[in-house]
Amino acid sequence: MDMISRLSDDLLLKILSSLPTKDVVSTMLLSKRWKFLWTMVPALYFQNDFESSKDDYAKFRQHLRLGWHSTTDDITIWIKIAVARRVRKLKIHCYTDDDDIFLPSCLYTYNNLEVLKLGNSIVLDVPEDVCLPSLKTLHLLCVEFRNEESARRLLSGGCPVLEEFVLDKSENVSPPCFYLEVPSLQRLSILDTYLEGNDSDVKVVIKTPSLRYLNVVDKCDSGLLFLSENMPDMVVANIQHRVEFNQLVHLELCSSVEKWCELLNWMLESSPKLKVLKLNKCKPHRFVYAKHIEYPWGKLSSVPECLLLHLNTFGWNFYNGCREEKKMVAYILRHAKRLKSAKISMWDLDCEDEPHIFTEWRSFHRASKLCQLLSEREPRSNWYES
Structure with a gap:
């Protein structure tokens, strides 16, 4: 830089004339001597790139936010x-x-x-x-x-x-x-x-x-x-x-078909006066096991009206205690404020599994203090009550 500074202004101007204009102008930052030297360059070159950059320009001009007032x-x-x-x-x-x-x-x-x-x-x-x-x-x-x-x-x-x-x-x-x-x-x-x-x-x-x-x-x-x-x-x-069943008070639904959880939730939302809900599976000789699909029972945005105001009887035949079934039972017991009885029939399970399943039911929170839990299997002589 010291060697360049020793050059005469005429020689420096010749050098600057060969450089791009934007670089010439930027030399004004080097020192006090260079601050105005660029203004004496005999030729400055300006290139209009507006046509080639019109898309970028348009993008800039297309965004505008107005205030609240x-x-x-x-x-x-x-x-x-x-x-x-x-x-x-x-x-x-x-x-x-x-x-x-x-x-x-x-x-x-x-x-x-x-x-x-x-x-x-x-x-x-x-x-x-x-x-x-x-x-x-x-x-x-x-x-x-x-x-x-x-x-x-x-x-x-x-x-x-x-x-x-x-x-x-x-x-x-x-x-x-x-x-x-x-x-x-x-x-x-x-x-x-x-x-x-x-x-x-x-x-x-x-x-x-x-x-x-x-x-x-x-x-x-x-x-x-x-x-x-x-x-x-x-x-x-x-x-x-939305289709409402305003007069429906008794519902029985098969729980061995695909996407039965979605169907059940839809029916609960559409039946505001429902009092009795029974879930069944096909008879043993025609048993069809549906693929268990996770359903967000604990994350639903609202609770169906029938659970809060009217449902008093809940039953489930051929309950086998899988994770999805447990979540659904827990959801109903947690929100059914008028529930009087909830009964499970475990005819397709081994005898030793029954007490364990029923103990899980009793551990679920119940919104209704009057709710009575019942368990049944064939023969009917074996009953549990809580």
Whole structure:
């Protein structure tokens, strides 16, 4: 560095002229002498790489977060700016108690939008000329349509290349009926847990011949789901529809079939007045052992109403004491507050196993202090009671 500093300014400027401009400018940090030397270089070269880096630039400009105090006018203005800047992904989640947010009309005819995710206080007033030719992903989470016609315009022709659609109707019933007709759609998820203003006339019609993944969760029995088109490419379909057996008080269920735990839990949730529950297996000469599959009895989010308020009799025939069966028995005893009797019949076990099994039952916590535990095997002379 000392040798270079001894050179004349003219020679130094010739050397700097051969270097890239960004390196020339950086020499100003070397010492006081170099601080302004670069300004005397006779030629500076600037290269415009904007075209080659436009994707990175666009990515930078496509992310914007508005504050809590942003008004509906602010949101509308920024949406218009985003459209003018050719945004490709747009996510809007707004929470307002007073004003509904209406999207500007330019958004409904924007050619470059590929992903649109909307949530909460947004009202969709879809114009007749709606056309989103590039939109592939659409998420509508607890938003409202201004009317049924707005839903029809958007979901039946307004998105010709749509591949993924997620609809969450958990906080509203708008629209009460809608028709989804998108030939290109491959993934569809619909969630409806709206419990107020339940209307049996609610109807969802799906016409999506290319559908591969379907997920429908309707926990409020809000209406009817119609699949009006064959779906030959379907890979996974999960449909959870609440059906209540409001008058059911006595239930007997076979526990030697596949996924009987899932069926039992569904029946308990759907039978709020159930008083008697009996689990049976096939007769010995037709015994079918189902594969034991772990079921999260201890981690369920809620306890069925029938266990808390009505179930008073529980019985299990051909109980063999496997881990899954123990977990289920423990779950029922722990939550059945009105239970009066719980009886197991262990006709398929060895005699020496019976006292051990029954001792395990007695060790389980019982929510009902009046619950009486009974054990039975053939011949019936051998009884245990606690």
